[in-house]
Amino acid sequence: MTSLGEQIKNRREELSITQQQLADKLYITRQTISRWENNQTVPNLDTLVILSDLLNLSLDRLLREDEQVVVNKMSTDIRLKQRYQRWLIISGLLLLLISGLLGLLSWGRSRQDGTIDRFNPFLPYKYGYAVLPKRTPTKIQQEVSTDTQGNIIN
Structure with a gap:
């Protein structure tokens, strides 16, 4: 069983096509073709369909002979x-x-x-305080209540 890279290389050589010519037809670099032929990478499915048309190889033959590695x-x-x-x-x-x-x-x-x-975490919180005096003056008011006759009620 031959690998995908070997199939591409053998068929390309049978058709007397250089790596550069094949790369130009696929709109890729020559180094990519070299990586495919050396089994370092595999083409994606779209490119593989175009490649099978250019090399007159069936997709079934390209994919099945490589023991499911490509798939x-x-x-x-x-x-x-x-x-x-x-x-x-x-x-x-x-x-x-x-x-x-x-x-x-x-x-x-x-x-x-x-x-x-209220929910904005980026706003600074400002805390304030007031100082109370030590002793608060208080006024004591005394109220006097009288009844109706004028007598003081306690």
């Missing part, structure tokens, strides 16, 4: 891309949420809105 590599790449995409969406939403919260706090501060300012 496993591609499925791993797809899973990693999906994980990266999920992470990117979550981090984007989190960034949007934080930006919205900071915008709301800034807007509340500029409008001097006490309801929003």
